[in-house]
Amino acid sequence: MTEILFFIEVVVAGLLAGTMYSLVALGFVLIYKASATFNFAQGAMVFFAVLSFVGFMELGLPFIGAFFVTILLMGLVGFCTERLVLEPLLNESEDTVLMATIGLGFVLEGLAQAAWGVEVRRLDLGIGDFPIQWIIDSTGLFISALDLTAGVVAAGLILGLSLLFRYTKMGLGLRAVADDAGAASSIGIPLNNIMLMVWTAAGVVALVAGMMWGARAGVQFALVDLALKALPVLIIGGFSSIPGAIVAGLIIGASEKVLEVYIGPYFGGGIEGWAPYVLAIFFLLWRPEGLFGEKIIRRV
Amino acid sequence: MTSNSENILEIETIEVVYDGVIAALHDVSLNVPRGSVVALLGGNGAGKSTTLKSISTMLASERGKVVTGKIIYDGFEVKNQRPAEMVSMGLVQVLEGRRCFGHLTVEENIIAGAYSRKLSKAEIGDELEKIYSYFNRLKDLRKKQSGFTSGGEQQMIAVARAMMAKPKMLLLDEPSMGLAPQLVSEVFNIVKKLNQSEGVSILLAEQNTNIALRNADYGYIIETGHVMLHGKADSLLTNDKVKELYLGISKQGRKNFRDVLRQESEQHPDLHMQLGQTENTTSH
Numbered sequence: 001m002t003e004i005l006f007f008i009e010v011v012v013a014g015l016l017a018g019t020m021y022s023l024v025a026l027g028f029v030l031i032y033k034a035s036a037t038f039n040f041a042q043g044a045m046v047f048f049a050v051l052s053f054v055g056f057m058e059l060g061l062p063f064i065g066a067f068f069v070t071i072l073l074m075g076l077v078g079f080c081t082e083r084l085v086l087e088p089l090l091n092e093s094e095d096t097v098l099m100a101t102i103g104l105g106f107v108l109e110g111l112a113q114a115a116w117g118v119e120v121r122r123l124d125l126g127i128g129d130f131p132i133q134w135i136i137d138s139t140g141l142f143i144s145a146l147d148l149t150a151g152v153v154a155a156g157l158i159l160g161l162s163l164l165f166r167y168t169k170m171g172l173g174l175r176a177v178a179d180d181a182g183a184a185s186s187i188g189i190p191l192n193n194i195m196l197m198v199w200t201a202a203g204v205v206a207l208v209a210g211m212m213w214g215a216r217a218g219v220q221f222a223l224v225d226l227a228l229k230a231l232p233v234l235i236i237g238g239f240s241s242i243p244g245a246i247v248a249g250l251i252i253g254a255s256e257k258v259l260e261v262y263i264g265p266y267f268g269g270g271i272e273g274w275a276p277y278v279l280a281i282f283f284l285l286w287r288p289e290g291l292f293g294e295k296i297i298r299r300v
Numbered sequence: 301m302t303s304n305s306e307n308i309l310e311i312e313t314i315e316v317v318y319d320g321v322i323a324a325l326h327d328v329s330l331n332v333p334r335g336s337v338v339a340l341l342g343g344n345g346a347g348k349s350t351t352l353k354s355i356s357t358m359l360a361s362e363r364g365k366v367v368t369g370k371i372i373y374d375g376f377e378v379k380n381q382r383p384a385e386m387v388s389m390g391l392v393q394v395l396e397g398r399r400c401f402g403h404l405t406v407e408e409n410i411i412a413g414a415y416s417r418k419l420s421k422a423e424i425g426d427e428l429e430k431i432y433s434y435f436n437r438l439k440d441l442r443k444k445q446s447g448f449t450s451g452g453e454q455q456m457i458a459v460a461r462a463m464m465a466k467p468k469m470l471l472l473d474e475p476s477m478g479l480a481p482q483l484v485s486e487v488f489n490i491v492k493k494l495n496q497s498e499g500v501s502i503l504l505a506e507q508n509t510n511i512a513l514r515n516a517d518y519g520y521i522i523e524t525g526h527v528m529l530h531g532k533a534d535s536l537l538t539n540d541k542v543k544e545l546y547l548g549i550s551k552q553g554r555k556n557f558r559d560v561l562r563q564e565s566e567q568h569p570d571l572h573m574q575l576g577q578t579e580n581t582t583s584h
Contacts, residue, residue: 091361169415176401176412183399183458186358188387188416188465 016147018253019154023209025233025245033178034198041105043227048112050210055116074203120220150212232280238293314369326525339516348505356393390468398454402447413464452483509546
């Protein structure tokens with residue numbers, strides 16, 4: 001019985017951690033949909049957003065205030081990115097834009113550290129990273145409060161964005177741009193507005209993801225690399241699919257914990273770091289477009 | 301907003317250059333009278349698409365630039381506008397190759413065409429009904445992903461989508477491309493109907509000279525960036541030169557391109573005909 005309980009615990013903890021991967025992956029998906037580019041700056045955006053958030057808190061802003069000021073700041077980052085980077089590169093190839101996002105990443109990392117300093121900050125969301133008593137009492141499972149919060153917040157954010165894209169005019173515009181930017185522009189969909197919206201949304205997602213990661217691991221430069229954990233998530237879920245990012249995040253989260261606990265000892269432990277990539281390779285062989293990636297439509 | 305000029309579009313000797321060096325148009329001038337259908341004819345690479353894109357300003361996204369000359373649309377000079385601004389001024393281009401949003405449903409594709417207009421849900425519904433009255437076929441397909449519809453259906457989606465923007469003028473780029481003859485005439489019938497009932501002016505680029513001229517009021521023939529010939533559509537249709545070069549019909553009856561080439565090679569012994577030679581070489 002305790003065996004099964006333990007297994008469930010591992011899976012649940014993994015799934016909840018997985019929602020964090022989903023969150024980070026979501027940021028990539030948004031931008032991939034609009035510009036067909038892997039945004040290398042996403043990790044830097046996570047770092048930039050959460051470091052600014054902590055910085056504003058240290059300046060004396062209340063939690064909510066700092067949150068909204070940071071969202072405004074991410075909107076500004078989106079605006080500047082659109083005007084200074086994407087607009088001039090509008091007619092260039094996707095590879096050029098890809099390179100530009102690498103550069104943008106460095107700029108954001110530099111700006112964040114120049115403005116707020118380089119030391120590791122603590123971020124206290126008022127939610128402890130320890131098991132919730134009533135869940136232990138009722139089911140015997142040890143579930144971290146932070147994991148649970150992250151899961152709920154991520155789910156809410158993802159649901160909100162999905163609804164936005166499915167049912168609003170802007171969302172229709174984005175999906176049209178994702179399919180064929182040239183055709184979208186020919187019928188009067190303003191590409192620059194769509195880009196601005198997408199980058200701002202990606203900035204908000206980056207902030208929330210950064211807050212969740214930061215609360216656990218500290219607000220530090222390593223967050224930039226942590227964001228690359230989203231890569232196997234994207235490969236499994238498909239670069240252009242929001243549901244894909246969610247499901248793949250959960251798959252990665254759960255499987256890496258299960259593998260770590262049950263198979264890890266045979267490798268001397270620590271397989272959590274690379275197991276997702278091995279999983280991703282198998283997915284590449286089996287389904288290169290990802291679980292939910294948009295299939296290339298071919299009529300026959 | 302509207303000018304009193306009887307031409308909705310006037311192009312005065314434009315020269316277009318891609319990438320700063322490659323000249324695509326040299327001296328193209330043309331007029332489109334309000335409410336008319338004008339055909340722009342010519343072979344591959346003649347400059348038909350380039351002409352349309354310089355009007356819709358889609359040229360900029362392909363690093364093309366109008367270096368000399370003037371384009372006047374509806375009384376305004378076209379210069380440095382964005383495609384979205386042109387759409388809100390009532391000028392919409394239907395791009396070559398249809399370019400539907402493959403993962404969107406047929407209806408979503410059409411609704412996307414109304415992006416530039418501020419319409420309520422109910423108004424969009426009314427507009428859709430109006431569009432479906434021209435494109436009956438699309439009504440049954442409304443929930444289908446457009447990527448899985450046929451070529452003819454996709455062409456209709458593209459035109460329907462453009463009509464949702466409530467254009468005063470449509471630029472159609474090769475609507476007949478890759479379609480079966482029956483579908484070509486179906487598409488052209490709809491276009492003609494839109495022109496007559498909605499009063500939308502149409503500039504039509506086509507390689508299919510025959511069907512284009514039969515549906516147009518006036519025609520321009522361009523080759524390598526120059527206007528070679530223009531005139532009323534029916535006089536172009538009966539013109540011998542046009543018939544021989546573009547319709548494959550000469551005074552001696554129907555002719556195909558191979559016959560013309562064979563004739564040429566007989567008259568000029570220094571010219572070789574590739575087609576005839578391959579026939580000979582296969583025999584030994």
